[in-house]
Each structure stands twice: as structure tokens, then as C-alpha cells.
Amino acid sequence: MSEAKPGWKSLPENDALAPGTADKFHTGGWRSEKPIWNEKTCIQCMICWIACPDVSVTVKDGKMTGFDYDHCKGCGICAFECPTKPKSIVMETEKK
Amino acid sequence: MPTLAKTGNEAMAEAMRQINPDVVAAYPITPATEIVMIFASFVADGLVDTEYIPVESEHSAMSACVGASAAGARVMTGTSSQGLALMYEILPIASALRLPIIMSDVNRAISGPINIHCDHSDTMAARDFGWIQIFSENAQEAYDNLIQAVRIAEHPKVKLPTMVTTDGFIISHCMEKIETLEDTEAKKFVGERKPEVSVLDIEHPVTLGALDLQDYYFEHKVQVADAMRNSIQYILEIAREYEKQTGRKYDLFEKYQLDDAEVALVALGSTAGTTKAVVDELRAKGVKAGLLKLRVFRPFPAEEIAKALANVPAVAVLDRSDSYNGQGGPLFTEIRSALYGKAKTPKLINYVYGLGGRDVTLDELRTVFADLKKIDQMPAYNYFGVRE
Ligand code: SF4
Ligand code: SF4
Numbered sequence: 001m002s003e004a005k006p007g008w009k010s011l012p013e014n015d016a017l018a019p020g021t022a023d024k025f026h027t028g029g030w031r032s033e034k035p036i037w038n039e040k041t042c043i044q045c046m047i048c049w050i051a052c053p054d055v056s057v058t059v060k061d062g063k064m065t066g067f068d069y070d071h072c073k074g075c076g077i078c079a080f081e082c083p084t085k086p087k088s089i090v091m092e093t094e095k096k
Numbered sequence: 097m098p099t100l101a102k103t104g105n106e107a108m109a110e111a112m113r114q115i116n117p118d119v120v121a122a123y124p125i126t127p128a129t130e131i132v133m134i135f136a137s138f139v140a141d142g143l144v145d146t147e148y149i150p151v152e153s154e155h156s157a158m159s160a161c162v163g164a165s166a167a168g169a170r171v172m173t174g175t176s177s178q179g180l181a182l183m184y185e186i187l188p189i190a191s192a193l194r195l196p197i198i199m200s201d202v203n204r205a206i207s208g209p210i211n212i213h214c215d216h217s218d219t220m221a222a223r224d225f226g227w228i229q230i231f232s233e234n235a236q237e238a239y240d241n242l243i244q245a246v247r248i249a250e251h252p253k254v255k256l257p258t259m260v261t262t263d264g265f266i267i268s269h270c271m272e273k274i275e276t277l278e279d280t281e282a283k284k285f286v287g288e289r290k291p292e293v294s295v296l297d298i299e300h301p302v303t304l305g306a307l308d309l310q311d312y313y314f315e316h317k318v319q320v321a322d323a324m325r326n327s328i329q330y331i332l333e334i335a336r337e338y339e340k341q342t343g344r345k346y347d348l349f350e351k352y353q354l355d356d357a358e359v360a361l362v363a364l365g366s367t368a369g370t371t372k373a374v375v376d377e378l379r380a381k382g383v384k385a386g387l388l389k390l391r392v393f394r395p396f397p398a399e400e401i402a403k404a405l406a407n408v409p410a411v412a413v414l415d416r417s418d419s420y421n422g423q424g425g426p427l428f429t430e431i432r433s434a435l436y437g438k439a440k441t442p443k444l445i446n447y448v449y450g451l452g453g454r455d456v457t458l459d460e461l462r463t464v465f466a467d468l469k470k471i472d473q474m475p476a477y478n479y480f481g482v483r484e
Contacts, residue, residue, distance in 0.1 A: 008315035008322070013255065014194035015308055015316050016293045019301035 022071065028056075031074035033091040037066050042088040048078035097275050097342070104267035107235040107274050108174065108200045108260075109134035111242040113144055114282035117198070118169035118289075121149035121160035126212050127264040128176035128202035135174075154179040158186035158197075165195035166304050168294035170246070173197065176264060177204035177218045184222060190257040191226025191320050193305055196249035196289070197257040199227075200242060203365065203416075204264040205452045213453020214264035216364060217417040219393075220426045226320045228258040228327060229394040231364045235272045238262045240344055241391075243277065246286045247334045254327045255292075256320070263366040265453065277342065285341060324395045331392060348397040350389040351404055353379060357386025359468035360405070360442075362431060363414040364390050367449075367456050371414075374461040385465055390427070398434035405435070410468040411442040416450045424448075424477045443471045447478045454481050 044064055049057040056072035058065045079089040102110060108131045112120070120139075122132035139148040147164075151157045154175050165171040175183065180201055190197050205211040206218050219229055228248060232238040241260040249258040262268050277285065293302045308316055328348065335346035350368070353375050354360055361371050368389035378385035388404055388411075390397075405411055413432075415425025423429065428446035435441040447464060450456050460480045467474055 005311060006315070008318040011312070011315050011319065013319055013323075014293065015192060015305060015312075017303040017306055020303055020306075 026070050027054075028070050028072050028074070031072060032094055033074040033076060034069065034094055035067055035072065035074070035076070035078050035089045036092050037064070038086075038088045038090070041084050041086060043084055045083060047081050047083060048089060051077050051081040053077065097277065099273060099275050101271050102235055102239075102274050103130070103269050103271050104232075104235040104238045104262040105130035105202070105269065106134060107239040108242050108262070109138070110276060111239045111282075112172055112200075113138045114277065114279055115170070115172065115243065115246055115286050116144045116283070117146055117172040119147045119149065119161070119164035119171045120173060121151055121157045121164065121171070122173045122175065123151050123154045123157045123179060125154070125176050125179035127204060127268045128174050128179070128200065130268070131174040131200050131202070154182040155185065158183040158190065161197045162186060162190050162193065162195055165190070165197050166193060166294070167296045168289070168291035170250070170289040171195075171197045172199065174200040174202070176202040177206055177212075180218045180222060181206060184225070187222055187225040187227060187257070189305070192316060194255040194320075194323070195257060196255055198242070198245050198249050199257070199259040200238075201259045201261045202264045202268045203261050211452040212264070214266050214366075215416045215451045215453065216261075217451075219259065219261050220417045220419075222259075223394055223426065226256060226324065227394060228254075228256050228324070228331075228392070230258065230260045230392055231390065232260060232262050232267065233366060233368045233389060234267060235262075235270070236274045236344075237391075238267060239274055239276060240338065240342070240346065243282060243285060244334050244338050244346065248327065248331055250289050251327070251330045251334070252290070252292070254323055254330050256323055256327060261365070266366040275342070275344075281341060285338070328392075328395050328397060331395075346391065348390075348392045348400055349404070350387075350391065352387040352389060354386035354388055354404060354408065356384055357408050358384040358410065359465050360386035360388060360408045360411050361414055361461070361464065362388045362390060362405075362411060362427065364393065364416065364427065367414055367416065370456055370458065371461055374458055374465065377458075378462075378465060383465070393427075396430055396434070398430070401431060402434045402438050402441070405431075405442050406438065406440040408442045410471040411444050412464050412468055413444065413446050414464075415446060415448045418448045418451065422477075428477075445471060445474050445476055445478060447480050449480045451482075456481065
């Protein structure tokens, strides 16, 4: 973060910034719990994928493959919504 | 050029019809209701192409204006008093994002106690939000100022939201003879908005209004201050162009019998008209009376005012709102500050008057001019028209 920041004379006006994406940032750093997937009981219903607010359920060839832990915020919605009994996603406390 | 009989509100609605903005988002409030009500009928009758967004509050009206303006639309709205107050949260967002939204504000006292009549407390409370503020003396000026406001706000070197005000009921509801531009001339004068960014332009995506913390907020605010300072020259440029087309001259302020005046008033809005009548009467009696009628309050033409008042020995600044600061109304404190340190300055006193629509009489203004003759015995901060 040592690059020189532009002053008011050169800074683009109206706070208009180039389009950005959180893809390049590690936004999951403040997670206190993480989802753990159990592939054996998973029925590939994709409910977790639909429900995840942060697009952090990873999918390959139409199948759920786990989580993108760089962006998963640990909200637990996927685990709550998973319909299998026992759950195919459980939340586990993050190690300090 | 068409000559019409119009109230201040009708004149502003007529200007809006000719401007034909892309989007109008508004919520009705006395005494500004008619402006957007008449305009809504233009929309319903197909006289304009405007997308009219009837919202549930002024907060939403200004929020919708911000969104539409960020998308690149030419956006207008109208409000008054509590309505403007409900917009306060969004007004500085419009200026910070450099969105040239154009607003008609019909000046009305801020509650409470609840009141619906004219004073300038609504606009004055919004004076530090980065909006250009232009006052009008009558319906003609309301029309002319609103047409010019489009060009001022959207000028590529300005890009600041702009409000044009009239005095509630006194101008908004009084019918006067006004001259308007032909529709084609008005359209040509205002042209098309050419936005530099549009949040709907998916070929050139931008992020607008991102979180701006300790490291960038300050720079963006200085940009607004700088644009405001520089806008003076463009306001004058546009006024000159408008004069060429209409023959009606506009400046940052009007000097009425001011150059050789020995006693003068400074006023905003309709009171300037009343003052002119008293100035004429005093001049006929040999008293060198004058008036400085301020048109542009933001940006504040401090240097220009100081120059215009330099040779007037005694000046009274009339404030149709109070600052409750123990030292004078907002116009007075700004003018006194503009004069500070100048080699030649007038003696200056302040009158707060006309709050809540209290009538302003010729007699009261005669008394103010008489007070100026004994200005050395006058306190700085006075009232007129209030019962003791
Ligand atoms: S815990 Fe929340 S953020 Fe993480 S994968 Fe599940 S739903 Fe998505
Ligand atoms: S909701 Fe549960 S069962 Fe369905 S795909 Fe996700 S983990 Fe598998």
C-alpha cells in the first residue's frame, strides 16, 4: 500500500471508479465458522449453491464440489438449507 | 417571443415542459405542489417524453433523482420547506457524485411552529450541501433562472446540482406577465445532457458512490468546493448567452441604483422588488438610496459583492431567515466575512425580517433606510416587522 495516492486535482471526479470485483480479494478472512461438506450423504440437489449469498459453493460439471473458502463468510445458510438427514454440510468453528 | 400570464409555479412548470427532462421524481408539498402537478399533467397529456416517478416521500424523490442522474438522465424535481428538509440526507450525495440534478424550491418557513408561508430558512439550511443556489425576484426570473440552471448544472466544468428558488405564495402563487422562449429556442438553449459516466453503460462500467474513507473523502470534497468556486465564470458565461437570445440581463447580483448610493440594502427574492419601489421613491426625494439584489447565493460571490459595496457608506443586509447564532442571519454573516480585511468597506447592519410569511411593507423598508442615516447608533443585529 505504499503507492502514492492521487490528489484532488488528478483524482477522477464524482467518486467514479473503475469497475471492481471481490474475486481478487480474500473476503472470507473474518469468518468465525466454516462449512464442511460430506460428499457421501450429499444428494447433489444444489440447494446450497442456490442459497449461498456469496457464490461460495463451488460447482464443476453441474455437481457441487465444495467451498471457495477465500470468499465464504461462514453465514451457515448452506448448512441450514441442506435437506439431507444427517446434514451434508455442518458448520465448524474456525481455529484461531 | 410568447408573452403569457403565469404564476411563479406555472412559470417553472412551463420551463420544465420546454426543458423536457428525461426523468422527474417528486412529491407534492405546499406551496410547490403545482409545479410538479402541472408537469404531471404535461406528462399525462403527452406533451413531454419524461419518465415521471411519483414517489412516497421527498427522501425517495431525491434518491430516485440521484439514481436516474447517475444513469445519465437529465433529471428535475421540485419541493419546499419540510420536503427539502427530508431531502437533506441525499442532497450532499448528489453534489459529491457530481450529478447535475435541477430543482425548483419554493421558499417556505421550516417548521416549527408549523407554517406554510415564505421565508428562506429551508434553502439556507441546505446551503452547505454543495448545491448551486439561485434566487428569483419574480415569475419571469424563476422561468429564466430555471432554463439557465440546466446549462449551469450540466456544464462539464461545473457538474453540480442546482436549485432555483422562488418566494412561497408571494411569487409562487402571484400571476404576472412573463416572456418565454419559443419551444424550439428553449430546446436549443438547453441542448442535451452529455454525461461523462453512466451506471447503465455496460460497455464502460463504473463504480459510483463507493465507500470513501480517510484516504479519499477529503479530496472528493475539495473537488466539490473547487467546482463551486469556478462555477462563477460559467454562470456568467451562460447568462451572457441567455441575454443574447432574450435581451434579459442576468448577473451574480443586480445593482439597482447602487453605484452612487449612500444608503443601500442587500436582499434576496421578492423583497428586492419591494425595495426597488422604495429606492425609486427616495431617489425622487433626493436620497441616494440603492439596492444589491443577490441572485446567486451559492457559489457566494464574495469578492464581487465586496467590490460592489465598497463605496456605499451604509448598508443593511436583509435576512429572511435567522441563524440563531446570536450574531446575525446567514446572508449578513457571509457578507460581513466577504468585507473583512478589504481597504474600503461600508458600515454594515443586519435585519432579520419576514419570518413565516410576515408581510414586508414599504413603510418598514423606509424605516430601514432611515436607520441607515444613523447607522453609528444602530446595533449590528436587528429585526423588523416583529412585535416586541
Ligand atoms: S457458509 Fe454462507 S457463505 Fe459460506 S458457503 Fe455456506 S452459504 Fe455460502
Ligand atoms: S444442499 Fe446438501 S445435499 Fe444439496 S447439494 Fe448442497 S450439500 Fe449436497
